[in-house]
Amino acid sequence: MNRSLDRGAVPDVTVPRLALYLRKLRELRARGVESVSSQALADEVDLNAAQIRKDLSYFGEFGVRGVGYEVGRLIDEITRCLGLDRTWNIIIIGAGQLGTALAWYRGFSQQGFRLVAVFDNAARKIGASYGTGQVRDIAELEHFCEEQRAIGEAVDVALVSVPLAAAQETVDRVAEAGVRAVLNFAPERVVAPPGVLVRQVDLTSELMFLSYHLHSACGES
Amino acid sequence: MNRSLDRGAVPDVTVPRLALYLRKLRELRARGVESVSSQALADEVDLNAAQIRKDLSYFGEFGVRGVGYEVGRLIDEITRCLGLDRTWNIIIIGAGQLGTALAWYRGFSQQGFRLVAVFDNAARKIGASYGTGQVRDIAELEHFCEEQRAIGEAVDVALVSVPLAAAQETVDRVAEAGVRAVLNFAPERVVAPPGVLVRQVDLTSELMFLSYHLHSACGES
DNA sequence: CCCTGTGAACTGTTTCACAGCA
């Protein structure tokens, strides 16, 4: 029974934790550690050991009773579960400060994400080369996506770093162009077009979370 | 009874939702809307109306039965609950691509966050002026924080955008310098020093979340 | 009557505790 297919059973909160385990396991491997128990890994990532065992059990049985998990094997399994055993093509819409920072971010390529293009509507930015992607005119978006599909390198994910007012329109447009996942950085919760997965990265909310806790801590202590 | 003080009763997930309500309420006010029911607001933010009423009830009774909520009043109340009725001083550590993008980000000042300085260890970057903050030598960090405290403008939050390997060390150092909240952008879950609130913004995890869902959707449909 | 505020029911997640296997 291939557990990785019955997606409905995997809690959403499990997925980001798998990413965390993966990172820590790679670190352990780099340090020469070959085997790890759920307890040892739990200590490293500051979680409950049962949590880790349960998270992994949604996808299969990767450990050996009485022994633990083989680090290399577990890295491979989690990599596969997360869909990181292939390359995902990403584009960035909006070559402002944030878009530019994202384009230069090294972490992407290290995880199997390949930046194939950056789009902007400002003529003076077009043609510049950021990291592995070139800045193109947003007018070419649909054409570019189609071309990529034609060569078997369809655009999988769009990172949207456009101004607030353009966020929804941009998401609708990339969805229309066939992109099925979006990471939106604009502080505006956009409505996901059907069949498109939208994930929000909201700096303002994060700051407000901090201010709330700083504020209420003042009131208490 | 001031509910905003018994913090233990407020679920963590409520706080980012308040930030969302606040944004939508401001938008409604800008559109000239003066009164809103929990149902109408729920439709706007795509949540359950009871959820909104319960979230607000943790902090007090802001509505009028049979009528709804007065938009202006609710904005004020949420602003107060989130601790946004004052200015918070923030610093950025690491003036790389991401740190620079953060420094230029307009959203901060609009929400009552004031950038007071950017720190870096690269001599050639020091002195440059980013947004409202000037780039200073990281060696001056402790001195700067103390000086700010002396003039009653203590540094409240540090945004950490340094390379992976320096993240933990940097967080420990800002904590030592008296900063009580950190927003960490390095893809390394850092250990929070006692009494310091650390919040993680992890682009890599977000991308992996998308790749997981794209991947498992392929297997199904 | 309408809509808020809230106990109670429900759903989802975490943790416990132990059976089962190396």
Added chain:
DNA sequence: TGCTGTGAAACAGTTCACAGGG
């Protein structure tokens, strides 16, 4: 024996459903 994998218990968060006040 030691550690995994997993039902069952505990806990947290969401939604329901209705009492209560304008």
